[in-house]
Amino acid sequence: SETFRAQRSCTTCPYCGVGCGVSATVKNRGAGDLVTVAGDETHPANFGRLCVKGSALADTLGERGRLLRPRLHGQECDWESAMDFMAREFRRTIKEHGPNSVAFYLSGQLLSEDYFVANKLMKGFIGSGNVDTNSRLCMSSAVAAYKRAFGTDAVPCCYEDLELADLVVLVGSNAAWTHPILFQRMQAAGTRLVVIDPRASATSTMADLHLAITPGSDAALFNGLLNYLIEQNKLDGEFIRQHTQNFAAAAAEAGNWSLTRTAASCGVTEAELIAFFQLFAATEKTVSFYSQGINQSSSGTDKNNAIINCHLASGRIGKPGCGPFSITGQPNAMGGREVGGLANMLAAHMDFTTENVDRLSRFWRSNSVALRPGLKAVDLFRAVESGQIKAIWIMATNPAVSMPDAARVEQALKKCPLVVVSDCVADTDTARCADLLLPATTWGEKNGTVTNSERRISRQRSFLPAPGEARHDWEIICDLATRLGYGEQFAYRHPVEIFREHAALSGFENRGSRAFDISALAHLSRREYDALQPLQWPVNRKNPHGSQRLFGDGKFYTQSGRARFVPIQPSAPLQRRSDQFPLYLNSGRLRDQWHSMTRSGRARRLLDHSEMPEIQLNPADAANYGIEDGQLVELRSARGRMRGRASLTNAQKAGELFAPIHWSETLAQDSRISALAEPVIDPHSGQPEFKQLPVQLRPL
Numbered sequence: 001s002e003t004f005r006a007q008r009s010c011t012t013c014p015y016c017g018v019g020c021g022v023s024a025t026v027k028n029r030g031a032g033d034l035v036t037v038a039g040d041e042t043h044p045a046n047f048g049r050l051c052v053k054g055s056a057l058a059d060t061l062g063e064r065g066r067l068l069r070p071r072l073h074g075q076e077c078d079w080e081s082a083m084d085f086m087a088r089e090f091r092r093t094i095k096e097h098g099p100n101s102v103a104f105y106l107s108g109q110l111l112s113e114d115y116f117v118a119n120k121l122m123k124g125f126i127g128s129g130n131v132d133t134n135s136r137l138c139m140s141s142a143v144a145a146y147k148r149a150f151g152t153d154a155v156p157c158c159y160e161d162l163e164l165a166d167l168v169v170l171v172g173s174n175a176a177w178t179h180p181i182l183f184q185r186m187q188a189a190g191t192r193l194v195v196i197d198p199r200a201s202a203t204s205t206m207a208d209l210h211l212a213i214t215p216g217s218d219a220a221l222f223n224g225l226l227n228y229l230i231e232q233n234k235l236d237g238e239f240i241r242q243h244t245q246n247f248a249a250a251a252a253e254a255g256n257w258s259l260t261r262t263a264a265s266c267g268v269t270e271a272e273l274i275a276f277f278q279l280f281a282a283t284e285k286t287v288s289f290y291s292q293g294i295n296q297s298s299s300g301t302d303k304n305n306a307i308i309n310c311h312l313a314s315g316r317i318g319k320p321g322c323g324p325f326s327i328t329g330q331p332n333a334m335g336g337r338e339v340g341g342l343a344n345m346l347a348a349h350m351d352f353t354t355e356n357v358d359r360l361s362r363f364w365r366s367n368s369v370a371l372r373p374g375l376k377a378v379d380l381f382r383a384v385e386s387g388q389i390k391a392i393w394i395m396a397t398n399p400a401v402s403m404p405d406a407a408r409v410e411q412a413l414k415k416c417p418l419v420v421v422s423d424c425v426a427d428t429d430t431a432r433c434a435d436l437l438l439p440a441t442t443w444g445e446k447n448g449t450v451t452n453s454e455r456r457i458s459r460q461r462s463f464l465p466a467p468g469e470a471r472h473d474w475e476i477i478c479d480l481a482t483r484l485g486y487g488e489q490f491a492y493r494h495p496v497e498i499f500r501e502h503a504a505l506s507g508f509e510n511r512g513s514r515a516f517d518i519s520a521l522a523h524l525s526r527r528e529y530d531a532l533q534p535l536q537w538p539v540n541r542k543n544p545h546g547s548q549r550l551f552g553d554g555k556f557y558t559q560s561g562r563a564r565f566v567p568i569q570p571s572a573p574l575q576r577r578s579d580q581f582p583l584y585l586n587s588g589r590l591r592d593q594w595h596s597m598t599r600s601g602r603a604r605r606l607l608d609h610s611e612m613p614e615i616q617l618n619p620a621d622a623a624n625y626g627i628e629d630g631q632l633v634e635l636r637s638a639r640g641r642m643r644g645r646a647s648l649t650n651a652q653k654a655g656e657l658f659a660p661i662h663w664s665e666t667l668a669q670d671s672r673i674s675a676l677a678e679p680v681i682d683p684h685s686g687q688p689e690f691k692q693l694p695v696q697l698r699p700l
């Protein structure tokens with residue numbers, strides 16, 4: 001442990017998809033390690049800044065609440081017994097019911113190396129596609145839309161574009177709270193801001209223009225914008241002719257969206273619309289910045305494509321200060337996409353084609369690579385409920401809190417013959433459903449890479465020893481693989497060996513012709529890996545130092561090499577208000593908390609911000625329902641109920657409420673917002689709808 005004394009390590013924040021660099025210093029004060037954190041001034045995501053969550057990271061360390069030994073059926077046991085049990089049960093289940101009777105459910109909190117070996121084991125050797133991730137709930141609609149438009153899942157922009165832009169259009173994003181450092185960068189650059197969000201937020205109050213649209217009407221808005229650009233002759237005809245296809249079909253759909261119809265559909269005035277449309281049309285350097293407000297929708301993919309259409313039509317892509325920029329929620333949602341963490345993708349961004357399955361078989365020397373996509377999150381947990389999935393391993397995530405219809409997911413897990421949960425904390429809603437609990441290392445202890453929202457791969461470095469008997473996720477996965485008979489292909493001794501394989505696969509058999517290509521990193525030595533500086537993919541022979549932005553040459557990854565316009569017919573949310581459930585509940589994050597608070601909830605100074613779920617409502621609704629500020633209230637939907645404290649605010653329009661996502665049954669009974677959501681999904685991405693939940697409200 002001496003090697004951990006008085007050291008400064010450059011690592012990456014484990015919270016949001018901004019992926020800020022963190023400098024952690026460990027000093028030995030006799031009674032234990034004293035850790036201090038500061039922003040890493042050399043990291044290009046944040047240049048030394050940290051938000052309030054990142055600044056409090058040191059307060060979240062320590063063994064309090066940690067899972068330190070394996071637990072089998074509630075009893076502590078040694079690793080040998082735990083892994084023996086797990087391997088025996090997985091082997092038996094696969095033998096009796098086939099490979100599709102087992103599943104892994106992963107997390108955007110995992111490092112790419114963990115993700116890579118989990119995906120390799122399930123899709124490469126067990127032979128099932130049943131690997132999905134909580135990133136499905138975060139940005140899978142953005143992935144589906146990029147693939148439709150560009151032929152591949154590739155974010156065109158970089159963070160510097162937010163500073164170079166003269167206008168940033170934030171859609172469905174409260175970036176001031178959810179991606180604070182990026183918002184600070186926009187503000188410092190003096191960029192004009194338009195915010196499109198049904199509710200007033202910390203972000204909208206600092207905007208030049210706020211369009212408080214009707215929940216779910218984003219696609220109509222951007223169809224209206226495309227129509228405006230056409231009518232006002234603000235297209236980039238040269239770009240459309242040379243670099244795109246299908247413009248006429250998209251234009252025909254957009255032609256149905258006059259100003260009058262768009263304004264009525266979006267619940268804003270024509271004057272407000274014109275103000276936005278004129279600004280967009282007149283500002284060459286425009287970035288559209290969007291997040292879960294767009295993605296977490298039953299038509300999230302269409303919403304993404306409606307935005308992308310406007311950028312293609314105006315040629316605002318691939319140039320400094322321009323582009324459609326989806327921002328991931330989690331620190332490694334992008335890394336998970338790269339290694340095949342989504343059930344519908346293979347590693348290295350490969351789709352499930354015969355050619356790709358054969359390619360993977362050659363690369364891994366395996367004859368049992370999965371032939372078909374696996375089940376996406378909502379279907380995966382339905383399959384757990386129906387008994388089709390009989391053994392599931394959940395890593396570093398809490399689906400009993402985060403999945404729609406959460407109480408039903410929890411019940412399904414309790415019925416499942418084998419639930420293994422590996423996590424760093426001992427008590428979560430999901431851990432309570434586990435037959436086997438495995439202690440995993442966490443931030444500060446783990447060593448590997450993550451990829452942030454601008455395709456930038458950064459190192460997460462360990463600076464503390466693993467507590468108790470906790471092991472790294474990749475080590476646990478490799479242990480299971482070995483016990484299942486695949487030891488030779490999982491004999492890694494250090495994450496660098498996994499990373500090298502990941503990088504080599506991205507360029508294997510000229511895969512370097514695709515966007516995700518980091519083949520130039522396939523031969524890193526351990527020393528080079530340890531010293532690896534943040535860089536953006538592709539990182540290949542052509543771009544050995546990485547690539548700041550994509551598509552500057554007007555070439556895309558479709559068969560024709562042209563970007564595709566997608567005609568959009570906007571659709572209403574699948575969950576609709578009714579006489580019984582007359583209010584819309586919107587959901588989102590608080591400034592100071594993260595996910596189900598298993599880490600951020602440990603920092604006292606963060607919890608001071610808000611000690612229980614606050615349900616924001618307009619004073620008119622409060623008067624209507626006889627509710628006073630601070631009073632306990634209950635929300636009910638067709639699926640479940642949630643309790644919280646009323647917070648009266650004009651930020652919410654009458655008829656619309658807002659509640660945070662962070663609370664769990666472990667913290668307070670009936671506090672999960674996800675328990676209210678129907679498990680309805682976007683048909684292209686499988687991403688669940690979370691932003692317009694029909695509910696009824698009553699005082700308690």
Ligand code: SF4
Nearest residue numbers: 013015016020051054
């Ligand atoms: Fe961490 Fe995100 Fe805050 Fe950066 S902006 S310090 S990555 S939570």
